[in-house]
Each structure stands twice: as structure tokens, then as C-alpha cells.
Amino acid sequence: MDLxxxxxxxVYAGAPVLQDIDLEIPSGRILCVVGPSGCGKSxxxxxxxxxxxxxxxxxxxxxEPPEGCLNPLTxxxxxxxxxxxxxxxxxxxxxxxxxxxxxxxxxxxxxxxxARTRLSAYRDALPRQLSGGMRxxxxxxxxxxxxxxxxxxxxxxxxxxxxxxxxxxDDLVGLWLREGFTACYVTHxxxxxxxxxxxxxxxxxxxGRVREVIEIDMPLEERAERMPELAVHERRLWQLLRxxxxxxxxxLADV
Amino acid sequence: MARKIMxxxxxxxxxxxxxxxxxxxxxxxxxxxxxxxGAAAAAEKVAVGALRFxxxxxxxxxxxxxxxxxxxxxxxxxxxxxxxxxxVAVASGDVDFGVxxxxxxxxxxxxxxxxxxxxxxxxxxxxxxxxxxxxxNKAWDEGVRSMADLRGRSFALTQFGSSFxxxxxxxxxxxxxxLEDMRLVPLQKVGAMIGALKSGQVxxxxxxxxxxxxxxxxxxxxxxxxxxxxGPYQVTTIFTSAANTTERPELVRRFMRAYARGIADYRAVMxxxxxxxxxxxxxxxxxxxxxxxxxxxxxxAPSIKAGAVHxxxxxxxxxxxxxxxxxxxxxxxxxxxGLTMDKLVDPRFQPxxx
Amino acid sequence: MSEPACAHAREGARPVPYRGGGFAPRxxxxxxxxxxxxxIAFWEMCSRLGWISxxxxxxxxxxxxALRDLAQSGLLAKHLGxxxxxxxxxxxxxxxxxxxxxxxxxxxxxxxxGILPLVAALFPIPKIALLPLFIIWFGxxxxxxxxxxxxxxxxxxxxxVYGGVDNVDRTLIRMGQSFGxxxxxxxxxxxxxxxxxxxxxxxxxxASIAIIxxxxxxxIGAEYGVGAYILLAGNLMATDxxxxxxxxxxxxxxxxxxxxGMAERRLLRWRA
Ligand SMILES: Nc1ncnc2c1ncn2[C@@H]1O[C@H](COP(=O)(O)OP(=O)(O)O)[C@@H](O)[C@H]1O
Ligand SMILES: [Mg+2]
Numbered sequence: 097m098d099l100x101x102x103x104x105x106x107v108y109a110g111a112p113v114l115q116d117i118d119l120e121i122p123s124g125r126i127l128c129v130v131g132p133s134g135c136g137k138s139x140x141x142x143x144x145x146x147x148x149x150x151x152x153x154x155x156x157x158x159x160e161p162p163e164g165c166l167n168p169l170t171x172x173x174x175x176x177x178x179x180x181x182x183x184x185x186x187x188x189x190x191x192x193x194x195x196x197x198x199x200x201x202x203x204x205x206x207x208x209x210x211a212r213t214r215l216s217a218y219r220d221a222l223p224r225q226l227s228g229g230m231r232x233x234x235x236x237x238x239x240x241x242x243x244x245x246x247x248x249x250x251x252x253x254x255x256x257x258x259x260x261x262x263x264x265x266d267d268l269v270g271l272w273l274r275e276g277f278t279a280c281y282v283t284h285x286x287x288x289x290x291x292x293x294x295x296x297x298x299x300x301x302x303x304g305r306v307r308e309v310i311e312i313d314m315p316l317e318e319r320a321e322r323m324p325e326l327a328v329h330e331r332r333l334w335q336l337l338r339x340x341x342x343x344x345x346x347x348l349a350d351v
Numbered sequence: 352m353a354r355k356i357m358x359x360x361x362x363x364x365x366x367x368x369x370x371x372x373x374x375x376x377x378x379x380x381x382x383x384x385x386x387x388x389g390a391a392a393a394a395e396k397v398a399v400g401a402l403r404f405x406x407x408x409x410x411x412x413x414x415x416x417x418x419x420x421x422x423x424x425x426x427x428x429x430x431x432x433x434x435x436x437x438x439v440a441v442a443s444g445d446v447d448f449g450v451x452x453x454x455x456x457x458x459x460x461x462x463x464x465x466x467x468x469x470x471x472x473x474x475x476x477x478x479x480x481x482x483x484x485x486x487x488n489k490a491w492d493e494g495v496r497s498m499a500d501l502r503g504r505s506f507a508l509t510q511f512g513s514s515f516x517x518x519x520x521x522x523x524x525x526x527x528x529x530l531e532d533m534r535l536v537p538l539q540k541v542g543a544m545i546g547a548l549k550s551g552q553v554x555x556x557x558x559x560x561x562x563x564x565x566x567x568x569x570x571x572x573x574x575x576x577x578x579x580x581x582g583p584y585q586v587t588t589i590f591t592s593a594a595n596t597t598e599r600p601e602l603v604r605r606f607m608r609a610y611a612r613g614i615a616d617y618r619a620v621m622x623x624x625x626x627x628x629x630x631x632x633x634x635x636x637x638x639x640x641x642x643x644x645x646x647x648x649x650x651x652a653p654s655i656k657a658g659a660v661h662x663x664x665x666x667x668x669x670x671x672x673x674x675x676x677x678x679x680x681x682x683x684x685x686x687x688x689g690l691t692m693d694k695l696v697d698p699r700f701q702p703x704x705x
Numbered sequence: 706m707s708e709p710a711c712a713h714a715r716e717g718a719r720p721v722p723y724r725g726g727g728f729a730p731r732x733x734x735x736x737x738x739x740x741x742x743x744x745i746a747f748w749e750m751c752s753r754l755g756w757i758s759x760x761x762x763x764x765x766x767x768x769x770x771a772l773r774d775l776a777q778s779g780l781l782a783k784h785l786g787x788x789x790x791x792x793x794x795x796x797x798x799x800x801x802x803x804x805x806x807x808x809x810x811x812x813x814x815x816x817x818x819g820i821l822p823l824v825a826a827l828f829p830i831p832k833i834a835l836l837p838l839f840i841i842w843f844g845x846x847x848x849x850x851x852x853x854x855x856x857x858x859x860x861x862x863x864x865x866v867y868g869g870v871d872n873v874d875r876t877l878i879r880m881g882q883s884f885g886x887x888x889x890x891x892x893x894x895x896x897x898x899x900x901x902x903x904x905x906x907x908x909x910x911x912a913s914i915a916i917i918x919x920x921x922x923x924x925i926g927a928e929y930g931v932g933a934y935i936l937l938a939g940n941l942m943a944t945d946x947x948x949x950x951x952x953x954x955x956x957x958x959x960x961x962x963x964x965x966g967m968a969e970r971r972l973l974r975w976r977a
Pocket of ligand 2: 137138
């Protein structure tokens with residue numbers, strides 16, 4: 097299943113946030129979206145997942161989601177969005193509870209994803225007992241449990257420290273290599289974008305428009321070793337972003 | 352001058368915890384100073400607790416017509432919502448005189464040596480309408496026609512230990528059944544009692560005639576008897592602090608003389624209102640300054656006239672009935688067992704005046 | 706001063722002065738009980754020495770004697786039974802209605818527009834002022850007493866629950882929606898547990914208010930009940946019984962607080 101954004105425009109209380117966005121996320125590929133903060137990345141992602149309605153334009157699903165997919169468009173949030181009163185297993189189960197699956201089936205899926213994300217030992221722990229990285233792993237496990245057609249990730253690593261970020265990045269790459277999921281990955285971190293994205297879309301400052309979409313054809317599994325080559329892409333992205341970020345920084349926030 | 356010092360000492364003492372002990376000390380000191388100074392010319396300050404009821408009319412008459420001033424009393428009226436707080440205020444020394452029905456709370460304060468009865472005011476009299484016994488329409492329809500029929504019925508009170516409680520006891524006694532044969536329903540306020548009676552949630556209550564008659568006339572309830580038929584009943588009494596009776600008996604005597612003049616004026620006019628209509632209207636004007644003051648005069652006047660009560664000439668106290676009440680309250684555990692008539696009543700101050 | 710410190714002192718070095726500590730009260734179970742006991746002992750002493758007039762305040766021993774008499778007469782159980790029944794009914798109904806109204810106000814714009822001004826307008830009305838109306842609406846039986854407590858607990862509960870629901874992390878709700886949970890599931894599994902701390906603290910406040918209102922509720926035609934007992938003691942100026950009654954109310958308050966504390970520890974274990 098591909099995801100296609102056509103002519104998407106949105107205005108919040110008179111202030112345009114997104115303008116004429118056109119994007120394509122082909123099945124099995126990762127699109128990274130970078131842009132200065134406040135340019136509408138999260139808003140765009142909410143619209144991709146159907147949590148918000150754009151003022152103009154549309155988000156289209158092209159083709160059918162794969163067989164056995166429970167929740168085609170599935171989020172991974174920056175602040176994890178785990179229920180603090182549920183255990184690790186309980187949090188994963190939550191995503192499955194409204195789907196007429198039967199108790200045994202839910203337990204089987206939970207066990208399976210916890211094993212795949214190497215969280216089985218923590219199944220009864222409460223979120224407050226886990227480190228930030230572990231919490232995000234739980235959120236990833238929860239997302240995998242519903243067998244998504246497309247993962248929508250909103251700065252999933254931004255709340256973590258640098259080392260944990262590295263570890264999780266490796267996890268995500270490994271996961272993609274095994275499962276080959278489709279994803280839209282929003283970040284303001286350019287290193288992450290070039291590590292994970294098959295394509296990287298650069299948004300301008302508010303109102304966000306697509307300034308450029310750059311293609312990175314190096315296979316994901318090789319990128320950890322070929323960092324210097326990636327740095328070229330990163331520098332290019334930075335050039336594109338620099339003025340936008342500087343200008344965005346000067347703006348008065350009016351929220 | 353001596354009395355001024357005394358007043359100040361009293362005020363200072365009133366702020367302390369051991370108010371009563373300090374009061375005794377101060378009063379003793381004051382007495383000594385007063386004797387040393389001889390007859391003081393300045394009027395003596397006295398606080399009188401009053402309720403805005405027609406039955407308190409003598410207080411207003413004596414105040415308005417200068418009878419207190421004639422006795423050298425500089426009276427300040429302090430108004431209260433109910434009689435019990437007046438008794439508490441007298442006990443604590445904030446007020447000197449008050450009028451109350453005999454209630455469990457009052458007996459308790461008397462037992463603690465704080466207050467004493469010094470005269471009688473309102474009473475039930477065979478020739479005069481006192482409190483009526485009302486029954487609800489529902490009870491009436493079920494055949495309740497007299498006080499004797501109240502056995503097994505519910506009876507509204509303000510509170511346990513109130514004069515309503517006592518009247519219920521008198522009704523039971525007079526009709527040969529036990530108080531427990533009635534279901535007593537405390538409702539705190541007369542308004543709530545009337546509401547409960549009108550809506551048939553209680554079967555009966557006793558109430559002053561100027562409330563009872565309109566209810567009966569409007570068909571909201573039925574009068575089935577009068578409390579006066581149950582025999583003599585000293586309804587309200589005049590009281591002061593025990594300290595005043597022992598330490599300032601002359602002051603108490605002067606107060607009672609002035610008060611008796613107020614009673615005499617009231618009796619002369621209000622017990623036969625047609626004899627001198629002009630005097631009646633003047634009396635109504637005077638009372639209206641204090642009672643039903645929130646209503647226009649033409650609306651207040653009928654209530655004031657209809658609410659005319661029987662007051663004892665000379666503030667005479669029906670000591671025998673007070674003893675009977677005390678016995679009844681003690682019997683029902685509503686008064687301290689150790690309270691004696693000697694402690695409750697100081698008979699030296701009445702009859703006063705004429 | 707220890708050896709090394711001495712050595713350093715010779716060089717003109719000294720330990721950094723300690724400026725931390727304090728501002729961190731910790732529970733001291735026995736200190737609380739001891740403080741209370743000390744206070745009561747002091748009160749007793751003042752009464753015995755005549756520093757406190759018996760008219761102003763009875764000695765604690767007299768109040769305890771009144772309490773013992775009450776217990777021995779068997780009336781204590783009767784009073785307590787009547788009051789606890791009214792409290793349980795009024796409080797439970799008030800809490801349930803408050804949770805429903807608070808949830809509605811927290812979740813639905815229309816309900817919010819209707820409920821919030823109503824609560825603001827009605828909450829400050831002293832329920833005692835409505836007693837005459839309650840008598841007409843609910844009669845002089847148990848209904849009016851339960852209703853008094855119900856009305857008293859409903860409003861603070863509504864406010865607490867509304868605040869709690871309003872404070873539930875919106876990203877959690879977004880998360881629920883993003884996983885396709887039904888509205889009911891989101892309310893049951895995300896909103897309610899998220900508002901649970903507020904609901905429990907609302908229960909605490911409303912339970913105290915329920916006990917406060919007990920005396921008012923039992924003003925209307927109550928023969929038995931702790932409030933009725935206190936009212937009678939007041940009418941009769943029996944200050945020892947009055948204080949005994951107040952002690953019973955305090956004990957009820959402590960018990961309720963203890964029970965809710967246990968509930969909090971169980972239900973809010975997930976909080977740090
Ligand atoms: N619900 C909303 N109502 C009004 N303004 C909003 C809302 N959500 C976001 N905005 C504004 O829209 C702009 C884009 O927000 P967002 O998509 O969160 O930016 P980003 O994720 O790129 O930092 C910001 O200026 C933000 O203040
Ligand atoms: Mg964002």
C-alpha cells in the first residue's frame with residue numbers, strides 16, 4: 097500500500113501551517129521529513145494518519161493494505177504515549193483489544209512482538225520502571241503488534257539521550273531489514289534522516305512547503321559503515337535548512 | 352466613675368478563657384468600688400437580649416417609653432434569632448437580661464450556675480388564646496379530632512428539649528398516654544414544621560394562635576385543641592446571670608420595675624384592643640418598629656394584633672408550674688438531675704412594680 | 706576533630722559549611738499520635754486546674770465519659786448505624802453522579818457548556834439553606850437526609866473529575882484513536898484511569914464534606930444519628946456530649962481518610 101499526499105494545505109486560526117504539500121511514500125520505503133521546528137511536520141503526520149482533517153488537498157491510500165494488517169496507519173510518538181498504569185504487555189495488548197481477537201490470540205501476538213523486540217523479560221514491568229529507550233521499544237513493539245502497512249513516526253528518538261538514540265536507530269534499521277515496513281519518519285535531526293530515509297523531504301519554515309526531496313540510494317544495511325559518504329547528503333540538507341531554521345528561530349511564537 | 356472602671360474590667364475579662372471566674376472577681380471589685388463611691392449619678396449600662404417577637408413587646412415598650420431610663424438604666428438592645436443564644440450570651444456576660452421559654456439548654460446553663468430565672472412573662476391563660484394544637488388535613492381525614500386522638504401520631508418540634516417537646520409531653524400526660532406513644536419529629540425551624548404539617552408529613556404540632564388561626568381558616572390544617580386547656584403553663588420567663596442576682600440585686604430590681612411597667616402598658620391595651628383604638632394603634636406603631644419591621648405597617652398590624660399574648664402582670668412567675676416543668680424535663684433526661692428550684696429561680700425580684 | 710581534619714586545619718583548610726537539609730517533611734507516625742496525646746493531656750490539665758471554665762469547654766475526660774455512657778447504653782451503635790447508612794448512600798450516589806457529570810463536562814463541549822456554569826452557580830449554595838425545600842421535595846424521611854449529602858458531595862466531585870479528565874494527557878487519547886480504539890474503550894481504558902488520581906482526591910474532599918453535612922442532614926426529623934446526637938447535645942447545652950459527638954465525627958473522618966489512603970495505594974501503584 098502506498099501513501100500519497102496531494103495539494104495538502106492547512107490553516108490554524110488564520111495562520112497557514114502547511115501549503116500545497118505533495119508527497120509520495122511508496123510501499124516498503126522510508127520517507128524522512130525534516131524541517132525547522134514549528135513548520136508543521138507533526139501536523140502533516142497527524143493528517144497522514146487521519147487524526148486531523150486538512151483544509152484543502154487530501155491524503156490517499158493507494159492499493160490495499162497487506163493481508164492480516166490490523167491497523168494500516170500506526171503511530172510511534174515522540175513521548176512514547178504509554179499508559180503508565182499498564183504493564184509492558186498490557187500496553188502492547190491495548191492496541192489489540194478492540195479488534196475481536198480473543199484472549200488467546202492477543203496473548204500470542206503480544207508474546208511474539210515482545211520476543212521480536214527483545215522485551216520478553218520486561219513484560220510485567222510498569223513504564224515508570226523503564227528507561228526512555230526501553231519505553232520507546234515498548235511503543236515500537238505496540239506498533240508492530242497491529243501489523244501496520246505504514247508506520248508514522250514523529251521524532252521517535254528526540255526524547256532520548258545520544259547513546260540510546262544510536263542503539264534504537266540500529267534497532268529500527270534491523271527491524272526494517274527484517275520486516276521491510278513502509279514509514280514516514282519525521283525528525284529535525286539530519287543524521288537520523290540520512291541514516292534511515294530512502295528519500296528525505298525538506299520542508300520550509302512556516303507555512304511549510306516541500307522545498308526539495310532528495311534521494312539517497314545507498315542500502316540501509318551499509319549506511320552504518322559508510323558514514324562519510326552520508327555526510328555529503330547531510331551537508332546538503334543542512335544547506336537547504338540553514339536559512340529556514342535561522343529565520344524560523346527569529347520568529348515570535350504565537351501559540 | 353467607679354462603674355466605668357468596673358465596666359472596663361468586665362470587658363477585659365470577657366476576652367479571657369476563664370471568663371466567669373474573672374467576672375466574679377471583677378464584679379466583687381466593682382461592688383467594693385461602687386460602695387466607696389456612693390450613689391453614682393450616671394446611668395448604668397445594661398445589655399438586654401431581645402427577639403423580634405410580639406411576646407417581647409414589653410422590652411420595646413420599656414425602652415421606647417423611657418422606663419429603663421427612669422430607673423437609671425442605659426439599656427442597649429441586642430437582637431438574636433433564637434432564645435438559646437441569648438441564654439448563652441447572658442451566661443458569658445455579654446448580655447445582662449433575656450426572655451426565654453424553659454428548655455433543656457436553659458436548665459443546663461442554670462445547673463452550671465450561669466443563669467437564673469427572675470420573673471414570669473408569657474403564660475397560657477384560660478381567658479386568652481395561647482398556643483393551638485393543629486393537625487394536618489391528612490390526619491384530620493383519618494379521624495384525628497382531638498388531642499386525645501394524637502396517640503400513635505407524629506408530632507413536629509423544633510428540637511428535642513424545646514418547649515414544643517414539653518407541650519407534646521403535656522398533651523400525652525393530659526390524655527393518658529405516654530410521650531413515647533407519639534413520634535416526635537425535630538425539624539429545627541417553625542417554618543419547616545408548618546411545611547411538614549401542610550404537606551401531611553407530620554400529623555400534628557402546637558403553635559401560636561396568629562399562625563394557627565390563618566392555617567385553620569385557609570383549610571391547610573385543623574385546630575383540634577388549645578394548650579390552655581391542659582392547665583396553667585408558664586411559657587416564657589425573664590432571666591439574668593447568677594452573678595447579677597448575687598452581686599447587683601439592686602440593678603436587677605430596677606430592671607424588673609421598668610419591665611413590669613412595659614408589661615402593664617401592653618396588657619392595658621393589647622388584651623382588649625377595642626376599648627381604646629387610638630392607644631392600640633399607637634402600641635402597634637411602637638411594636639412595629641421592632642417586629643415585622645420588614646413589612647409595611649398595614650400588613651404588619653393584623654399580625655401584631657392577632658399575636659397579642661397573655662403576659663403576667665408584674666412579671667409574676669408561676670413557680671409551681673416552673674417546678675412542674677423542671678420535674679418533667681428531669682424525668683425525660685432533658686435537664687440535669689441535680690438542678691434544684693433554688694438554683695433555677697431567684698424569687699426575690701417578683702412580683703415587680705405595682 | 707578527627708586526625709585528618711586536624712592535619713588539614715593546620716593548612717588553613719576547613720570543611721565546607723553544611724547548608725542543605727530541612728524542607729522535606731517525612732511521615733512520623735508516632736510523633737503525630739504523641740502530639741495529639743500531649744495536646745489532650747494539656748487540655749485535661751487546664752480543665753482540672755480551672756484554667757478552662759467547664760462552661761466554655763468540658764474536660765476531655767468528661768467527653769470520654771459521655772462517650773462511654775453512650776456506648777454502654779447501646780445508643781452509639783444506633784447513632785453510628787443511622788449515620789453511616791446515610792453517609793454511604795448519599796456519598797456513593799453523589800460520587801457516582803459527580804463522576805458522570807465530570808466525565809461529561811470533561812469530554813463533551815455541549816455538556817461542558819451546560820454543566821460548568823451550573824456547578825459554579827450551585828456549588829456555593831449552603832445546603833442548609835435548602836433544607837426547607839428539601840423537606841418539601843424529599844419529605845422528612847431518609848430521602849431528604851440522603852439528598853442533602855448527595856447534593857453536598859456531587860459538586861466537588863464533579864469539579865474534581867472534570868479537572869482530572871481535562872488534565873488527561875491528550876497524546877494518550879490521540880494514541881488510543883490512532884490504534885482504532887472505540888470511544889467507549891478510550892474513556893474506560895485511558896480517560897478514567899488517567900483521571901483516577903483526581904477522582905480519588907475528589908472522593909477524599911467529598912467524603913469530608915459528607916461528614917460535615919451529616920449534622921445538617923440530621924436536622925430534619927432524625928431521631929438517631931451522630932448529627933442528631935450532636936444537635937441534641939447542643940440544645941441541651943450538654944457540652945460533654947457535644948464534644949463526644951464531635952470526637953465521633955473526627956474518628957469517622959480519620960477512618961475514611963485511612964480507607965481512601967489504602968485505596969490510593971492500591972489504585973495508584975503505577976505512580977512513582
Ligand atoms: N491544534 C493547533 N491549533 C493551532 N495551532 C497549532 C495547532 N497545532 C500546531 N499548531 C501550530 O502549527 C504550527 C506547526 O506545528 P507542528 O506541526 O507541531 O510543528 P513541528 O512538528 O514541525 O514542530 C506551529 O506553529 C504550531 O504552533
Ligand atoms: Mg513536532
